[in-house]
Each structure stands twice: as C-alpha cells, then as structure tokens.
Amino acid sequence: MIRFLLSVVLLSNFSMGILANSQAAQAASDHMIDTQSDTWAYTDALGRQSPDYKKIGPPRKDRYVAMFYFLWLGSEFKSGPFDISKITAQHPDAMHHTDDTLWGPLYAPHHWGEPLFGYYLTDDSWVLRKHAQMLSDAGVDVIIFDVTNQLTYRDRYMKLLKVFSEVRAAGGKTPQVALLTPFWNPDKVVHELYHDLYESGMYRDLWFQWDGKPLILADPNLMDEGEGMAKQNIATELEYKQTLGQSFQTDKSFDAVGGRFPTYSSKKSGMTLTLYDTDNKKKRVASKHFTNIGDNSWISLHLDTRLPAGSYILEMSEAVGHIGWWSHSSDVYPGGQALVNGVPTSGSRTLRISTINEKDSRLKDFFTFRKPQPDYFQGPTAPDMWSWLEVSPQHVFRNSRGEREQMSVGVAQNAVGNKLATLSEKNARGRNWHKGANDTKPGGVNEGLNFAEQFELAIK
Numbered sequence: 001m002i003r004f005l006l007s008v009v010l011l012s013n014f015s016m017g018i019l020a021n022s023q024a025a026q027a028a029s030d031h032m033i034d035t036q037s038d039t040w041a042y043t044d045a046l047g048r049q050s051p052d053y054k055k056i057g058p059p060r061k062d063r064y065v066a067m068f069y070f071l072w073l074g075s076e077f078k079s080g081p082f083d084i085s086k087i088t089a090q091h092p093d094a095m096h097h098t099d100d101t102l103w104g105p106l107y108a109p110h111h112w113g114e115p116l117f118g119y120y121l122t123d124d125s126w127v128l129r130k131h132a133q134m135l136s137d138a139g140v141d142v143i144i145f146d147v148t149n150q151l152t153y154r155d156r157y158m159k160l161l162k163v164f165s166e167v168r169a170a171g172g173k174t175p176q177v178a179l180l181t182p183f184w185n186p187d188k189v190v191h192e193l194y195h196d197l198y199e200s201g202m203y204r205d206l207w208f209q210w211d212g213k214p215l216i217l218a219d220p221n222l223m224d225e226g227e228g229m230a231k232q233n234i235a236t237e238l239e240y241k242q243t244l245g246q247s248f249q250t251d252k253s254f255d256a257v258g259g260r261f262p263t264y265s266s267k268k269s270g271m272t273l274t275l276y277d278t279d280n281k282k283k284r285v286a287s288k289h290f291t292n293i294g295d296n297s298w299i300s301l302h303l304d305t306r307l308p309a310g311s312y313i314l315e316m317s318e319a320v321g322h323i324g325w326w327s328h329s330s331d332v333y334p335g336g337q338a339l340v341n342g343v344p345t346s347g348s349r350t351l352r353i354s355t356i357n358e359k360d361s362r363l364k365d366f367f368t369f370r371k372p373q374p375d376y377f378q379g380p381t382a383p384d385m386w387s388w389l390e391v392s393p394q395h396v397f398r399n400s401r402g403e404r405e406q407m408s409v410g411v412a413q414n415a416v417g418n419k420l421a422t423l424s425e426k427n428a429r430g431r432n433w434h435k436g437a438n439d440t441k442p443g444g445v446n447e448g449l450n451f452a453e454q455f456e457l458a459i460k
Helices: 002-018 022-030 084-090 125-137 154-169 187-198 358-366 449-459
Strands: 066-069 142-146 176-180 213-217 226-229 234-237 244-250 254-261 270-277 283-290 297-307 310-320 324-328 338-340 343-345 351-355 368-373 385-387 404-406
Touching: 125 154, 154 176, 154 187, 187 213, 187 358, 226 244, 244 254, 244 351, 254 270, 254 310, 270 297, 283 297, 297 310, 297 351, 385 404
Parallel strands: 066 142, 142 176, 176 213, 213 368, 368 385
Antiparallel strands: 226 351, 234 324, 244 310, 244 338, 254 297, 254 324, 254 351, 270 283, 270 310, 338 343
16 A cells, blocks of 8 residues: 555656646646545455445544554663563463563563564654654544653654654644643653743644643643642541641742542542631631542642731541541651641641742643543543543543543553453453453454444544
C-alpha cells in the first residue's frame, strides 16, 4: 500500500511538470485519484469491513480522538532489549524465577513484545515520522504524553516536536500534542513544562487547544505555591458526631486549604470541611460538604475571597460512611496543633494551604486544566475531570457547563474485579475481555474484543 501511494504522488508531480496547456491540465485533473486516508476501505483478518459514508456520515468538527503516547524509550535502555514474550517462550516458567539470567539486570526496562518497527528509542527520527503518518491516517487528532512519574523527558518530546514540525513544513499531517501530569503532585512537572516549552512559544502550532487554551491534564487545585504538612503514618478515622481539626498559622494570604482523606476503599463517603478564623474569636469563615470522595484524595475548601495572613483552624465533621484524615502520630508540623472535638491532641494532620503568587496565577490563566482521574472504577467525582483508563462500562466525564466532554477507551486494563492488578494475574482484563469475562476460545486474544466493546460504548 505504501509503494502505491508514493507512486501516485510521484506520477502526479511528473505529469504536472510536462503539461503545456490548461486543456491538458483539466484532462489530468479529471483522472486524479483521492488517496487520502478517509477514502480507504479495508477488510481485516476477521472479516470486519470499514463502515461507509452512508453509515457514519461526514466528519464532525466537534469530535476529537486522542491517544496516549509514551516517551519512555530512552537512555535507560542501556542493555537488552529484554522482551517478556520471547523470554517466556524460551523459558515458560520464567515468571516464577526472578533470578533467571534471561530477565537481564534487576530493574532493567522490558518490552512486552517486539514493536512493529523493531526495537527503537524515542529519538529515532524515522520512527517518529512514521508514527506521525500512521496516527494522522488513523484520524488521531492529538497524542498525550504520559509524564506522570515526575519526569518530563524533555529531550525526547523536543525531538518529536522537531520531527513533527518538519513533517508539517513539508506538507504532511501530524497530530497535535498535550500532556498528562502526575495525579497527586503535578506542581513541579507543570512548572517545568511551562518553563521549557510553553513560555517561549516553541512549536505553538502543535499545542492542542481546548476551550481556547493549551490543554494540560493536571489538578489545578494542586498547582498553587503551598504551605502545610504532607507527612503521614496513621489514618485517624472520623467517628459519628465527632470533629477532627488542625490549627495553623500562615504569614501569607491564601485562597484554599485542605487535607488528605482516606475512605478505606469506600466510594460513597462524605464529610464537611469548615474554616475558622481564630484571630477573630473563632469566627466561621467558610464551610462545604463533600460527597463521593475518592480514597486518599486531597480535598480543599476553596474560598470566595482571599484571606489574609493569620491564625486559623480547619475542621472536619459530619461523617458520611467510612472516612478519616491522614495524620502523623508525632508533632511534625510546627505551625499548628491537631484537634479532636476542638481539644488539642498529639500528632499533626495533613494540611495544604494554597498561598498566592504571581507566577502561579499566570500559569493558571495560561492552560485549560482537566483534572486526571487515576481510578479505573470510580468515574468523575467533580466536573472538569478526564479519565485516562477505565474498566467497562466506562463513565462519561462532563465539564463545568454540564456538557458531555470525554470518555476513555482501552485495549486492556490491569484490573481484576474492582482492584488494580498485573496483567499476568488470573482474570485480568486482557485484550480478549468482553461481556464480563475473558473469551477463552483459541485466538480470542487476537480479536480485540476488549477494545471493540469499549469503543462501541464510547460511540454510543
């Protein structure tokens, strides 16, 4: 197919070079063939055929397809390659022998299988160009780089952006780009990305825009310069008709304060957060009830107006279901005191105070933020969240206007039941998972049943 497409282009260029008059040019145009990917038809190995125009209609401008894209194949691959499929084929019992030399050095990265283009690193220009062509031909509008492990892989995304820019300059197509940042602490990564890429305007035409601004998957509530305490070694449960609290002092103005709360795997837990100003006779200044809290989430009470420096108490009350406050058994936070029913007690509670600075305000105005949901099962807990992977049936994620905005589709999911797992575990949701179970017929894994089921639901 590739040779055919190249031949058409070459012949068209040559013909246009020798035409001598407009009549001949018109005759040539009457015989030109549209070779764009939206004209292609296929029948796959299972007999499935591409849908035609009558079934799906014309392209819609308000629909987008994004694909997660990993930049991890870099200098850390100093040896190998180590291919799990080939290792287990050579030694079927290797999964139970971690000292088998076929695995290579401890902590060495591994491939699950050999890529279509062989083993390569992410700085391979030919592979990056080929990815640009194949992704564009498949109708992928944007690729989202996974930088959730506190590394941005700057040298690799810069190489990709350079190659994609060259492809576009030569008249080709590429997807645009966005980034998925750490779920729990994105501040460092978002600041690095802004400084290294966005602030200078480099490769602006490749940035994927959403609501008129560059999209970034990060929790904006975790993006402020902050004070507080993140150390924890004990989860203090909030009992019926009890209050838990933490006093604090700050010498800066702030617009939000919160803590980290375990729900012990419950999906229906709730509680109320209340803020008191102790410089003004414990005046109640803000309060909000939270529901369907995600396990171990940082939850913040956001204020309508910025509060000045001073002394305050954050209090947790009105428990719904099973919920607590992550704390430390020692007095590791010097800025305040842990409280139970308003009475000082030993230890310190997790606390995040969102103080204000000019740089963070500028950053918040620059991006369109969507909070990434790491949980495969829970769905959205607030508007303006996006999923990155879910088990079937997936949830629809809505924006703050109430509009249906995003849904994930996965090839497979490292989950067993309603818990995370490795894909090597029994009953993990592999490529042949559909209708609530793995299809065990020979060759079922090659049918992409999981992917098809999730895609059909998303289209519906």
